[in-house]
Amino acid sequence: AGPKIRLGELPGGAVECVEGEILRFVRGEETAEAGAFTVTYARLVDELAVGDPVMLADGTISLVVEARTSDEVRCRVVQGGVVRSRQGVNLPGVKLSVAAMSATDWQHAEWAAAAGADFVSLSFVRSAVEVKLLKELLRTRGSKARVVAKIEKREAIDGLEAIVEAADAVMVARGDLGVETDVASMPMVQKRVIRTCQRYQKPVIVATQMLDSMQHARRPTRAETTDVANAILDGADACMLSGETAIGDHPRLVVEMMRRIASATEEQYLHDRRQVLGELLGRGRASAVSAGEFLPAPEFLVDGLHPITQAVVDGAGRIAAELDAKLVVVASRTGVTAIARSKRRGAVPTVGVSDEPATLRQMALYWGVTPLAAVVATADTGGLLEHVCEWGLAAGRLRRGDRILLVAGTGFGAGGHNMALVHEV
Template sequence: MATMAAAAPWKRASRTKIVATIGPACSSVTRLVELIRAGVDVFRINTAHGSRADHQASLDNVRAAELEVGTPVAVLVDLAGPKMRLTELHDGEVHCNSGDTIRIVRNETPGPGELASAYKPLLDELRPGNRVMLADGTVALQVVSVEPDVAICEVVQAGVVRSRQGINLPGAKLSAPAVSPEDASNAEWAATAGADYISLSFVRRADDVRGLRRLLRPLGSEAQICAKIEKPEALAELDAIVAEADAVMVARGDLGVEVDIAQMAVVQKRIVGACRRACKPVIIATQMLDSMHHSRLPTRAEATDVANAILDGADACMLSGETAVGKFPRESVEMMHRIAVATETLIRRQPAPRGQLNVAPITAATTGAAVEIAETLGAKLIIVATATGVSALSVSQYRGPAPIVGVSESTASLRRMCLYWGVIPLPNAPVNDDRRLLEYIIARGRGSGDLVNGDRLILLSGTGLPTSRHNMLLVHEVG
């Protein structure tokens, strides 16, 4: 990668990372630069919309914007997954009134008042008593009986259903593979194009994640896998899925349809808690600032929702339509940043994470000690020299008060650190010489006014001995 322009490494005020979805409202390099400067750390490319050429153009534009700003930025490619949708309906819509009988037919061209699915095995997998949720859960049917070519359903929650809207089957066991041929093609493209994270939709079990990893391994990709939790089956195997994934997304759109919406806050806290125990980054997504599609300000409930996600322990919050198609993409990012800054004043240092990411015991001890010493001395920065970024993530999980500057020779590692709470990836630093590294950071800090005489820095690095990659902790006072 070309050398990034110099930028002050610790200017960012908020510690919680912001993921923004690319779409028509922000796809140009100019708009992406604007969003990075407003606080975006990770850009999401949603493969459910657009062509391969569109996705490649988005990735190329992110890399161009990254170079212009001089700040590492990660790209998350989101696989569409086996999303079930209705076919084209007769007259384009069906009005479903409570108590009505609705027929779901195998024929892809349904008649008046009938529904049909583009997911061909649907009728084979429905059982009497199953719920069928339509139009993002606003319309609910209950299956009364199933015949070879038709399912008879009763409307239990009224509304209007339109062509191509999504179908959710809470509790139904589906035969669809976790990675469809289209998803596999998109994953291979993402791996070879240099994506930093690839998210797997509708994960049901840990083996789904392993299947995607087996697909990526021969391609030599350094992309990490983000498991999207949006099915009840995933909640039943949550700890195993979290252990297998590199990161997790609480995908509240489909999850809020698949589980009782009254349970959403409890389920969110449960997923975040599992990720915190395992030291895995977790993203909260969907409708975080939804009203900012059309408004310059969010609702009070939305602002509170973002704050509570941060207090739950989220590493990142995600914007979807707000940045992809909304009228105020920059304002949405700025608002999320402001909420994070205000909320993080309540965050206090956490006890030692249990999972510790399988790091060596010496590394686990030094990362914890670095955070404790930084808090005791009121250190201005914790500097972590890391090959893979794992030690920076380990420091991040303590939620200490000092900003964490991550330095690495690996561009991929720097970009991965964009998702880690409180970690500021710093490019072009002299990683292999501790004295030069300190001089480099101090010179930049003095130049920007961020460091003055008397400020204390904590450097976590290694002596090169085989016992541990991180076995040295250095405290330095500027001047």
């Protein structure tokens, strides 16, 4: 959903834009005229002005408006290349009257709600109000889908905190963002978005051109592997592939490569965290406990999270580290407690148990959390622990004598998860 502007269908599916030639944007849904394009935004011809920049295909092709009539806009190609049907159109710095969601977008959102979608993304977010409108629509349709705000416009960067606060998750959509803003500022913008999501405890996805060369090559560049690793180390919950798997020559190979890079990065990251933890434990219990999860305490609670739960989650991380526990188990029907644990980036792996299928699927996005189906009942803590231990032993995650730490609620009237229980396998 959201105001993403795309080209219409092109003759033969692709057109070469030659530097210096004149191309036209015309009204309508499709055209067979040579050198003429249609777009999905009907008012584009009315709202472009002479001198406005027009970028195609993730900014690889650039045009500038030279003339306009009532029926068409004439543009000169500044930087050429091949453009394909349905590729994106970016207008950096151009103010459009396009609505946050079109009538078609509303229909798509209603379909997603009826289909039981777990996540719905909103493109080209400009304000928190747009995010709230989509969330309201989904809730009124009985949907539990999480709304992902795609950060890809200058206005989104200007209003970043409010957008992150309103969204359930955030995507750094670097393709359009790198066109709508100065590409040289992209690295620091990415870090700022991730850092803001950490403060508000919101899952964050980094996307676009992460392993772009593998659309055709069988191995990534060294810069691409470093890009993936740095996104993870900065705090990304997920790294996303797009063109590499949508139209690339080696979709399975590129997914395997992404997994390998992520696994190697996180293995070293967690090794370093455990090494630091060991040094702190060597200095005495107070040092280890005061170090906690080695990250500053979150400024804001996860949406719907009780302060008691946040305190118990933080305490559980400290206890698990001090006792060399192998797993922190979080019982949660909604998944918000699992988010709070995930955002601590703890050295001890987390298992999120739930009896809600949608929650289990959504938890797959949260960094360091392994979803596990189980009945979550405050009266049957023993049964839950037995189930987790059986799973852990079978999966090779646990051995006899290992310790695990359970975060759950006692059901004695507390407003949130109020229990951290240590169990020996």
